[in-house]
Amino acid sequence: xxxxxxxxxxxxxxxxxxxxxxxxxxxxxxxxxxxxxxxxxxxxxxxxxxxxxxxxxxxxxxxxxxxxxxxxx
Amino acid sequence: xxxxxxxxxxxxxxxxxxxxxxxxxxxxxxxxxxxxxxxxxxxxxxxxxxxxxxxxxxxxxxxxxxxxxxxxxxxxxxxxxxxxxxxxxxxxxxxxxxxxxxxxxxxxxxxxxxxxxxxxxxxxxxxxxxxxxxxxxxxxxxxxxxxxxxxxxxxxxxxxxxxxxxxxxxxxxxxxxxxxxxxxxxxxxxxxxxxxxxxxxxxxxxxxxxxxxxxxxxxxxxxxxxxxxxxxxxxxxxxxxxxxxxxxxxxxxxxxxxxxxxxxxxxxxxxxxxxxxxxxxxxxxxxxxxxxxxxxxxxxxxxxxxxxxxxxxxxxxxxxxxxxxxxxxxxxxxxxxxxxxxxxxxxxxxxxxxxxxxxxxxxxxxxxxxxxxxxxxxxxxxxxxxxxxxxxxxxxxxxxxxxxxxxxxxxxxxxxxxxxxxxxxxxxxxxxxxxxxxxxxxxxxxxxxxxxxxxxxxxxxxxxxxxxxxxxxxxxxxxxxxxxxxxxxxxxxxxxxxxxxxxxxxxxxxxxxxxxxxxxxxxxxxxxxxxxxxxxxxxxxxxxxxxxxxxxxxxxxxxxxxxxxxxxxxxxxxxxxxxxxxxxxxxxxxxxxxxxxxxxxxxxxxxxxxxxxxxxxxxxxxxxxxxxxxxxxxxxxxxxxxxxxxxxxxxxxxxxxxxxxxxxxxxxxxxxxxxxxxxxxxxxxxxxxxxxxxxxxxxxxxxxxxxxxxxxxxxxxxxxxxxxxxxxxxxxxxxxxxxxxxxxxxxxxxxxxxxxxxxxxxxxxxxxxxxxxxxxxxxxxxxxxxxxxxxxxxxxxxxxxxxxxxxxxxxxxxxxxxxxxxxxxxxxxxxxxxxxxxxxxxxxxxxxxxxxxxxxxxxxxxxxxxxxxxxx
Numbered sequence: 001x002x003x004x005x006x007x008x009x010x011x012x013x014x015x016x017x018x019x020x021x022x023x024x025x026x027x028x029x030x031x032x033x034x035x036x037x038x039x040x041x042x043x044x045x046x047x048x049x050x051x052x053x054x055x056x057x058x059x060x061x062x063x064x065x066x067x068x069x070x071x072x073x
Numbered sequence: 074x075x076x077x078x079x080x081x082x083x084x085x086x087x088x089x090x091x092x093x094x095x096x097x098x099x100x101x102x103x104x105x106x107x108x109x110x111x112x113x114x115x116x117x118x119x120x121x122x123x124x125x126x127x128x129x130x131x132x133x134x135x136x137x138x139x140x141x142x143x144x145x146x147x148x149x150x151x152x153x154x155x156x157x158x159x160x161x162x163x164x165x166x167x168x169x170x171x172x173x174x175x176x177x178x179x180x181x182x183x184x185x186x187x188x189x190x191x192x193x194x195x196x197x198x199x200x201x202x203x204x205x206x207x208x209x210x211x212x213x214x215x216x217x218x219x220x221x222x223x224x225x226x227x228x229x230x231x232x233x234x235x236x237x238x239x240x241x242x243x244x245x246x247x248x249x250x251x252x253x254x255x256x257x258x259x260x261x262x263x264x265x266x267x268x269x270x271x272x273x274x275x276x277x278x279x280x281x282x283x284x285x286x287x288x289x290x291x292x293x294x295x296x297x298x299x300x301x302x303x304x305x306x307x308x309x310x311x312x313x314x315x316x317x318x319x320x321x322x323x324x325x326x327x328x329x330x331x332x333x334x335x336x337x338x339x340x341x342x343x344x345x346x347x348x349x350x351x352x353x354x355x356x357x358x359x360x361x362x363x364x365x366x367x368x369x370x371x372x373x374x375x376x377x378x379x380x381x382x383x384x385x386x387x388x389x390x391x392x393x394x395x396x397x398x399x400x401x402x403x404x405x406x407x408x409x410x411x412x413x414x415x416x417x418x419x420x421x422x423x424x425x426x427x428x429x430x431x432x433x434x435x436x437x438x439x440x441x442x443x444x445x446x447x448x449x450x451x452x453x454x455x456x457x458x459x460x461x462x463x464x465x466x467x468x469x470x471x472x473x474x475x476x477x478x479x480x481x482x483x484x485x486x487x488x489x490x491x492x493x494x495x496x497x498x499x500x501x502x503x504x505x506x507x508x509x510x511x512x513x514x515x516x517x518x519x520x521x522x523x524x525x526x527x528x529x530x531x532x533x534x535x536x537x538x539x540x541x542x543x544x545x546x547x548x549x550x551x552x553x554x555x556x557x558x559x560x561x562x563x564x565x566x567x568x569x570x571x572x573x574x575x576x577x578x579x580x581x582x583x584x585x586x587x588x589x590x591x592x593x594x595x596x597x598x599x600x601x602x603x604x605x606x607x608x609x610x611x612x613x614x615x616x617x618x619x620x621x622x623x624x625x626x627x628x629x630x631x632x633x634x635x636x637x638x639x640x641x642x643x644x645x646x647x648x649x650x651x652x653x654x655x656x657x658x659x660x661x662x663x664x665x666x667x668x669x670x671x672x673x674x675x676x677x678x679x680x681x682x683x684x685x686x687x688x689x690x691x692x693x694x695x696x697x698x699x700x701x702x703x704x705x706x707x708x709x710x711x712x713x714x715x716x717x718x719x720x721x722x723x724x725x726x727x728x729x730x731x732x733x734x735x736x737x738x739x740x741x742x743x744x745x746x747x748x749x750x751x752x753x754x755x756x757x758x759x760x761x762x763x764x765x766x767x768x769x770x771x772x773x774x775x776x777x778x779x780x781x782x783x784x785x786x787x788x789x790x791x792x793x794x795x796x797x798x799x800x801x802x803x804x805x806x807x808x809x810x811x812x813x814x815x816x817x818x819x820x821x822x823x824x825x826x827x828x829x830x831x832x833x834x835x836x837x838x839x840x841x842x843x844x845x846x847x848x849x850x851x852x853x854x855x856x857x858x859x860x861x862x863x864x865x866x867x868x869x870x871x872x873x874x875x876x877x878x879x880x881x882x883x884x885x886x887x888x889x890x891x892x893x894x895x896x897x898x899x900x901x902x903x904x905x906x907x908x909x910x911x912x913x914x915x916x917x918x919x920x921x922x923x924x925x926x927x928x929x930x931x932x933x934x935x936x937x938x939x940x941x942x943x944x945x
Contacts, residue, residue: 026178048169052176
């Protein structure tokens with residue numbers, strides 16, 4: 001079994017690489033971690049459209065937090 | 074729904090990864106923010122999902138299109154990456170990931186600080202607005218996608234970008250994506266259409282089922298024929314179907330019409346019999362219709378097969394998958410429809426045409442129609458349909474028989490009423506039996522060719538019926554008959570040329586050897602045109618005493634006896650009995666006061682086949698020339714006999730001491746000599762200059778190797794025209810439009826002069842007898858004076874002289890001058906003749922300028938004559 005899991009792992013790694021490349025082409029500004037989280041979520045059946053909205057919302061939230069931090073300093 | 078624990082885990086991860094931790098914030102606040110975010114994310118994810126079509130291609134298409142618009146260089150790279158991605162065994166929802174990426178594309182960089190904005194970013198309004206905006210712009214629902222895309226292309230400001238982008242598509246590296254996208258659209262559209270398809274009444278498969286019957290012109294339940302030329306369409310059909318049915322109705326109606334045309338039996342339109350060519354056209358069209366029916370049968374088989382395999386439960390009857398639709402039927406019958414259309418055009422136009430005109434009509438389609446399909450079709454039709462025509466042709470050129478019951482060939486028998494109308498050509502088998510109908514010559518053969526064909530058949534017919542040589546004709550038709558067919562015109566022409574040559578050769582051979590045509594012509598020239606001089610001289614001498622008597626006292630038996638005598642006495646006896654048998658002497662229709670000279674005529678009888686050359690008209694021309702020559706001959710004969718009398722008398726009885734009488738005799742002899750000169754010249758001119766030269770011409774023409782009977786007839790007619798015209802016998806219309814005095818043709822001038830000469834001769838005879846009586850009286854007086862020297866008697870005798878002599882002298886003088894003046898007029902006329910030979914006659918008569926040629930015309934007519942002559 002171990003060789004199969006390593007194969008699968010390598011393939012998943014490759015998929016993430018490819019998708020990351022695509023995301024850079026598309027200017028998605030996703031790092032590898034976020035991307036892999038998203039992939040795993042979608043693989044579990046999450047609606048991609050909704051997920052995209054979530055990502056966008058969270059980014060805004062993060063920006064707001066950063067802004068807050070900046071003003072507080 | 075996915076297992077919640079893992080998803081929540083993932084959301085937690087995502088939040089903690091994305092939201093930076095503020096080191097100065099307390100744990101609680103952070104947790105609270107985390108919770109808020111988590112709640113938001115969870116709500117979004119679990120909210121009812123909008124339906125996205127689960128299609129890998131769709132998402133990649135979207136991305137590709139976007140890349141092509143914004144960054145064409147990367148599109149190829151994406152394609153490579155995409156194909157690699159697809160090759161990977163992991164990931165079940167590749168399309169979803171791509172879709173996610175697509176949604177996130179061109180999102181602002183999260184590491185950049187939030188731009189200062191008046192609206193609070195956390196405000197729910199703002200968020201909603203963004204959400205809404207984002208959805209509208211970048212998240213079209215799958216079903217409405219194509220429409221919206223089109224809408225965007227048309228109305229969005231960015232839509233303009235598509236234009237250069239499309240040009241980029243043309244580059245070769247983009248080919249695969251380019252091909253893929255429109256296919257996608259179509260398939261979506263068709264599914265859309267399929268779902269929107271409304272059931273029609275009656276359903277399409279019902280119409281299809283009935284369609285073969287309609288094509289054969291049979292009424293069916295859905296598509297009944299209400300009238301001969303009307304097809305009733307169901308009223309409940311939608312417009313597109315109706316238009317399809319309209320197209321399909323055309324061949325059906327045309328077929329019905331043509332079928333009826335073909336079935337129409339013998340009496341065609343206008344109650345006329347249809348004719349063999351018409352029937353053949355019907356048959357040819359019938360053949361075409363049969364092949365149309367074959368097509369329909371095939372079509373029907375297809376329809377039946379399709380209908381049997383059709384899935385009734387499928388949407389719209391599953392007709393799209395069955396393989397046969399109304400549209401397909403339209404396509405399949407399109408070529409046949411064109412053929413039917415052409416045939417119906419032909420059928421319509423052939424209504425008032427027949428025979429050769431029909432062939433010309435169809436040939437015009439094949440030869441001058443721009444559409445090659447039409448031309449080929451007409452050509453095919455022509456091959457079948459011209460068969461009867463070629464049958465006529467074969468019968469005609471190989472048998473010389475016209476088997477044309479409906480008058481369709483371009484040769485036809487002349488109607489008899491026309492024949493009787495023309496007196497000139499009565500009973501001329503060659504000219505009048507058949508005629509060429511120019512209007513019926515089909516355009517597949519040329520005019521020249523038709524003429525040849527006409528001549529061949531005519532000759533064969535002539536050989537068979539008039540020359541009694543049907544044996545040869547039968548042999549010939551057996552030996553030479555060939556099957557003639559439409560197609561290779563070259564071979565046909567060669568055959569016809571061959572037939573032409575054979576027939577003509579045979580005909581001329583028959584004419585020359587069996588019917589002695591050339592011998593007859595020679596005999597005509599010898600006897601009728603006074604070529605045989607010794608015969609004519611003998612005849613005239615022996616007949617002269619007879620003919621001086623009144624016409625009523627002439628008897629045929631004496632004439633024939635004299636003729637016989639003349640023949641025996643001259644070289645004519647060596648002529649063949651065949652020729653001499655035909656020679657006859659007879660009296661013309663006599664009128665009161667004529668003497669024998671005026672009525673006598675020689676005749677040469679011409680019978681059956683030769684009379685096509687020497688026609689009735691030709692005979693009359695010969696007679697005319699003969700009469701004229703005979704008259705000249707007679708005047709010459711009379712003048713010469715008087716001259717002889719005078720000359721012999723001059724040595725004895727005519728010697729007179731009286732100078733007046735001597736002078737009178739002298740002048741009389743002068744005038745007589747003038748007249749003899751005139752007659753001599755005239756005779757010489759007519760016999761040698763005119764007849765001999767024309768004869769030569771005629772001989773040259775008819776001895777020609779490949780001369781036809783027509784040529785001979787023409788040459789002979791020319792010959793006759795030449796001798797009558799040049800021989801001063803030309804009809805009066807030689808000078809058209811000139812005033813009355815000019816109407817006096819040469820013939821009347823000459824006959825006047827001949828009359829003067831005869832009168833003069835009579836006067837000279839009178840003078841002679843007076844001189845003789847005077848001489849005898851003087852002799853007697855001499856005898857008396859020897860006994861009784863008396864002067865009174867001399868005076869008395871002189872009184873006697875005075876009693877008759879001055880009258881005679883006066884008369885002679887008068888006749889002499891009027892002859893002279895007429896001669897001068899004649900010379901004047903001749904000098905301005907267009908014909909060289911006639912001018913030459915004038916010169917020959919006046920070679921030493923004794924006469925002053927005079928013109929009797931007024932000034933105005935002179936100019937007219939000048940114009941006339943210059944024209945000649």
